[in-house]
Structures are given as structure tokens and as C-alpha cells.
Amino acid sequence: METAALSVRRLTKSFGRKQALHHVSFDCQPGHIVGLIGANGAGKTTIMKAILSLIKAKGDITINGQVSTFRHHAALADVGALIEYPGIYPYLSGRNQMKLFATPTADKNQRIQTIIQELHMAPYIDRRVKGYSLGMRQKMGIALALVNNPSLVILDEPMNGLDPQATKELRELIQKKQASGTTFLISSHILSELQKLAEDLIVIDHGRVVQQTTMRELLARNQHFLSLTTDQDLRAAGILAENGYLVTAHAPVRVQLRSTDTVAAVLKILTTYGVSIEDVQHEDGDFEQSVLDLIRE
């Protein structure tokens, strides 16, 4: 098996008497976008800070096969991160911050210019960061996380403060980097933000990993419904119930589709009984609810 880009084993952390993390273990495979999802206070930021040696915690962290500890963390040289409030200097321009932070290789200025363009920061990049909006600062933090082209990128709630257009642009940039092999660990308390991005999901609740799953699996678990308007809804509901379908409402008729149920079969039964169908809608269940169900299991 390929060496994991990030391997976390039995990560445990207490703040005074409060235990924030309980033996947290998970892997991020190279080139994957991994979502860390959990409610406020679940422990996402604490996990990320421990990986980045920003706080001391018990457990084992391996980055690209190299052990990383609080004191010995050379492996972090190949990791980019945005954690909580981006730590940036208010009196420097955005471009000068990047110049300070970018590793001094021959392509340094080119890398800076590319990330400015990719995040559409050109209109304000030469202004002092002091006057930046929340969204501009957030982009600044993301630019710093990406400017050195690290192989592993850790982003804590990266969509915070971004408008829908900037959110879409960031999503596309992350996908572009992934296509060239970059691994991402991205936290959010909003599942729909991760839905279009993450392929693997780690669900955290009260400092514990409650599920490690894939977005595909989670989507498959999500409930699907068929809503039908007919010329005789009550009768249609009765016919479907008698034929073993899960009828959840009568007017209009609402049927929960199981993996073996097909829309065609539902329609066929009704037409066989002489019911005339006026409208058919396919509805998905509440996706956020699927994650809450995982936490409750």
C-alpha cells in the first residue's frame, strides 16, 4: 500500500480537566481531499493544531512516512496550513507577506504571481493588509498555505468569510492542486461545503472519530423520495402501501425509495390500477441529517 500523506494515531489532548481529543486515529491517502466534519467544539481545530505542532498532544503523527513530534517536525516543511485567524502582519502589503513567507527558490516570484492570479487578489495585493476585509484576509491565509506548493495542505474552515464566487474559485483551485497530487485535510462544520470537494470524510464528535467514510458512501445512505400528484392520491397511496412500498404521505403521495425500488416500477403499478399520474418529483433527503445520523449511531 502507498505511504499515507498523513497518519494520525491515538491522538489525545486535554486542556486542564477537559479532554478535547480521545485516541483520534485516521489516515489521509496521497492526492485525496479529506474532509474533517463535526459540530462547533468537536475538536477539529485541536486535531489540526496538534498535527502542525502548534500544541503538544499525545499520540503519533507521521507525514509522508516521516515521524513528526512536537520537538522534531522537519516533515512540516512540506505542509501548508491555514488555522483559525491567519497570522499576518497588518502593516505589510499582501505581496510583501508572501515574499517573506515564500521559500527562496529561483521561481519564488513566479509562484507568488501565480497564486495571486489564482485567488484573484491582484486588485488589493499591494495594499496594506490592515485594510483588508475578512474575505480578503482569508484569501491571504490560503495564499500563504499554498505558495510553497506543499504536498500536504491543512485548511481549517477555509470558506469562512468568502462570498459564493470566492468559495467556488477556491474549490476549483483545491481541485486543480489535487489533480497534480496535493493532499488536503479540510475542516468544516457545514457538510454542504465539503460535499462538492471531499472524497473521504472523517466525522468527529466530542473529540472522537465516530466514522471514517467516503462521500460516495454517505450520499448512498441518504434517503430518496418520490412525490406523485395523481387524479386519486388517497387510492394511489393505498395501492402502493399494499404493494409493499414505504408511503410517507398521502396528498401528494410520497414514497421513500429503497435501493431496490425504481421509479419505473412505482409508475407501472399505478397505471396498471388505472391511476392517472399528473406530476412526479424526485426529492433527496436532508444530507446534513445523514451526518447527524452517523454521529448518533
Ligand SMILES: Nc1ncnc2c1ncn2[C@@H]1O[C@H](COP(=O)(O)OP(=O)(O)OP(=O)(O)O)[C@@H](O)[C@H]1O
Ligand atoms: N486553548 C484551549 N483551552 C481550553 N479549552 C480548549 C482550548 N482549545 C480548545 N479547547 C476546547 O477543546 C474542544 C475542542 O475545540 P476545537 O476548537 O478543537 O473544536 P472545533 O471542532 O474546531 O470547533 P469549531 O468548529 O467551533 O472551530 C472544545 O471543547 C474547546 O472548548
